Amino acid sequence: MIDPLKKLKDKKKLANIDAIGHVTGKSTYVDDIPTMQGTLFIKIFDSPVAHGKIKTVDFSEAEQMPGVVKIFSKKDIPGENQIGGIIQDEPLLADDEVHFRGQAILLIVAESEVEAEEALEKIKIDIEELPAIVDPKEAFLKGQFLSNSRTFQLGDSKKAFESATYIFEGSADSGGQEHLYLETQGAYAYPMEHGSIKIHSSTQGPTQVQKAIARVLGVGMNKVEVDVTRIGGGFGGKEDQANPFAAMTALVAWVLKKPAKCILHRMEDMRMTGKRHPYRSDYKIGLDKNLKIVAYEAAFFQNGGAAADLSPAVLERTLFHATNSYFIPNVVLQAHCCKTNLPPNTAFRGFGGPQGMFVIEAAIDHAARILNVNASDIQQNNLLKDGDEFPYGQIVEDGEAKNSWNELGEKYDIEKIRTSINSYNLPTGQAGNKNTFSKKGMALMPICFGISFTNTMMNHARALVHIYTDGTVGVSTGAIEMGQGVNTKMVQVAAREFGIAPELIKLETTNTTRVANTSPSAASATADLNGKALLDACQQIKNRLIKMIQEVYQLEESAPIIFKNEKITIAKNGKEIPWHQVVTDAFSKRINLSAKGHYATPRINFNKETGKGHPFAYHVYGTALFTATVDCLRGIYEIDEVHIVHDVGETINELVDLGQIEGGLVQGIGWMTMEEIIFNQKGKLLSNALSTYKIPDIYAAPKTINTSFLPLRADNLAIYKSKAVGEPPLMYGIGAYFAIRNAVHAFNPNANFEYVSPITPERVLMALYCK
Ligand code: MOS
Secondary structure: OOOOHHHHOOOOOOOOHHHHHHHHOOOOOOOHOOOOOOOEEEEEEOOOOOOOOEEEEEOOHHHOOOEEEEEEEEEHOOOOOOOOOOOOOOOOOOOOEEEEOOOEEEEEOOOOHHHHHHHOOOEEEEEEEEEOOOOHHHHHHHHOEEOEEEEEOOOHHHHHHHHOEEEEEEEEEEEEOOOOOOOOOEEEEEEEEOOEEEEEEEOOOOOHHHHHHHHHOOOOOHHHHEOOOOOOOOOOOOOOOOOHHHHHHHHHHHHHOEEEEEEOHHHHHHOOOOOEEEEEEEEEEEEOOOOEEEEEEEEEEEEEEOOOOHHHHHHHHHHHOOOOOOOOOEEEEEEEEEEEOOOOOOOOOOOHHHHHHHHHHHHHHHHHHOOOOOEEEEEEEEOOOOOOOOOOOOOOOOOHHHHHHHHHHHHHHHHHHHHHHHHOOOOOOOOOOOOOOEEEEEEEEEEEEEEOOOOOHOEEEEEEEOOOOOEEEEEEEEOOOOOOOOHHHHHHHHHHHOOOHHHHHHOOEEOOOOOOOOOOOOOOHHHHHHHHHHHHHHHHHHHHHHHHHHHHHOOOOOEEOOOOEEEEOOOOEEEEEEHHHHHHHHHOOOOOOOOEEEEEEEOOOEEEEOOEEEEEOOEEEEEEEEEEEEEOOOOOEEEEEEOOOEEEEEOHHHHHHHHHHHHHHHHHHHHHHHOOOEEOOOOOEEOOOOOOOOOOOOEEEOOOOEEEEEEOOOOOOOOEEEOOOOOOHHHHHHHHHHHHHHHHHHHOOOOOOOOOOOOOOHHHHHHOOOO
C-alpha cells in the first residue's frame, strides 16, 4: 500500500492522514465501536405535531413488548431537564407542551434496536394541537422572538439616502440547508467507576456535550469523559446539536448502569435536528451617480425554530457580514431572531454570514439591472480598502478584497468571457444566433469573512504533547477531526517544531480528560487556536531540550540550535545529535518530556451593547467568477466554470486547503441552487429524505473549478500564516445564483422574479416564461 506520508515529500502537499482509512472504510465512527455485552439501544419517540399540549401519553403496552427494558420520560431525569446553551429554553425531553415536530418526548430502551423500534409503534399519545408558525415574518408580527433583536449602525444612513442619486428597495429570501453529514447524530455511553461515565459522541463540541450531560445527570463535569476519534462530517450541525443525543444516551447508561447507544437513522436525523436558518430580509440601497454605495439598510428575519440553540450568535454573524466585501459608509442593519415551530435551527458553515451576504448581493444586482450596468461594476467600485471601517467598528488592515479581485482579472480575461457570453446569447432571431433555447450567464462573487469566534471568550485553546522515550510523539488537542483535515495540520505543526517526520507523530483522540474546557471545532478557527496551543506546547519542550544541550556543550544562551531532519544541530560547530539521542538524554536527566500548551487570540474584543470593537483576528478574502448555462426549455442548468482567487495567507497544506475550498464552494452552490428544505404549513418536513432533498453530486458540481491562492502580502495571526479556510469558500456559492439569474434574463429580459433562493429548476422555468 502506498503511504501518503512517504509518497508526498513536499510538506505543503502532505495528504490527509485519514485518507487511506476513509477510502478503505477503515476509519472508525461512533457506530463502528464494537458494542460491549449488555449494550442497550435507544429509540426516540418524537412529537407528531409542530405545536401542542400533551394531554396523555400511554406507553403501558410498549413497556410490555419483548426486549424493552425501560421507557424514559422527563420524570426519569436525575438532574435538570434543560440543554439550552445560550438561552435556557430547551428541555431534553418534552414538558407538557411540544414546540416542533421531531421534538423528543420519550426514550424507548430495549435490548436490540429492532425491539425498540417495534415498541415505539405501540405508544399512544393524545395531543391538543395548537396553531403552528413556520414563517419568520409571521413570528415577527406576532411578537414571537427567541432573543433580543440586534442593530449594527455606521454613519447616518437617513441623511445619506436623502442625497443618494439612486435608491432601490426590495426583499431577498434564502432557504435552509440540511447538514447531511455522512455520519448521523449518535453516541455510545457506558458507566465507569466512582459514579462516572464515559461517552463517545459524534460532536464538534466535546466540552458542550460534557456540560450538557453533567447538567442532565446532576453531576460534576469531572464525572463525564467525552471521547471523539473523528466525526463523519459536522458542517455546524454537531456544534450544539450533538448534545441532546449524547445526553439521552448518557441518561440511559447512567440510570440503568449499562452501556447504551443511540444512533439516528437518516430520516430521524433530518426530522429531529435543526438546519441552516432560512432568512427573509428587506433591503434598501442608495448609490451616488458614480455607483458608489452611499447607504444601505437591511432588516433580517431569521427563522430560528422552536428554541434558541445558537441562533442569537448566528444572527450576530449575519450582521457582521451583511456588507460583505464592500465599504458602505452609512449603514443600519437590524436582525430579528424569530421563534417558529420548526426544529431549532443551528450553526451551518458560514454561521449566518452567507444569509447576510446574499442580501447585499441581491441589492447590488437589483441596482445594476435597473441602471443597466454590470453588477460587477458596482461590486468592484465599492470593494474594501485598508483604513475602511466595518459597520462593527473594526478597521480594514491588510485587506485583500481588491487584490483578489484584481488578481482574478489578471488571470482570466473577464471582459473576454463577458463578450463570448454575450455573443452566445445573441437575441433570438438575430443573425448568427444558434442558441435560442440555451443561454449563459456570468457573475462575480467577492467574499470577506471574519476569523474568530464572535464571542471573544471562546477564542482560546489547549494542547497536550508527550514525547515518548523512543522519540515518538503523542499529540492531543481540542480540535475535532470532521473530515476537514485539522489533524493533518496538527501533525504538521508538531513535525515542523521538532524537525521530525510526520510518521513519528500520533494524533490522539479528542478527549475532555486530556484537553479540557475546549471551544467547539467551529468558526473556521480550529487549526488556528489548537495549532497555536500545540505550538506553545512543542516550544516549551523544545526550550527544555535546548537548555539541556546548551549546558551539556557549554554553549552561551543565544547559540542557535536547529531542529531538523530528526537531528538537533548546533549551528556554531555543526555538531549533530540525533533526535532519539536528545530525547533519551533528556529523560535520563529527568527532564519533563510532556507539556500543556495554551493559546488565546490577542487583540480581539467586541462590545455587544455598542456593537463595536475588533472582533476578528483577521479576515479571509477571495473572489470567484462563475459562468452557467441554462436550458431554456426545461429550466435546468449547469455551472460551467468557476475561477477562484482565494486568500489562504501562506498555506501549510495545499491539498487540505484546496479540499476545503472546493468542498465549501460546492456546498454553497447546493444551498443557493438545488437544496430545498420544505416544511408544510403545519410544520411537517416534506423534504425528509434523499429522495426529496437533493444535494449536489459530481454531475451537479461545476465542470471546471480553477483555484489559485493569492500570494501572502502581510503577516497575520493564523497558524504559520496559513489562514482559516473552513467556512469562507461556501459563500462563493452565492455567485452561482446570480450567474443562473443572468442567463435567465438573457432569455427573458423582462423576467421579474423575486430574489428567492434556492434557484431551483422549477423557479428558473417559471422565470423564463414569466412576464
Ligand atoms: Mo461552524 S457553522 O462555526 O460549527
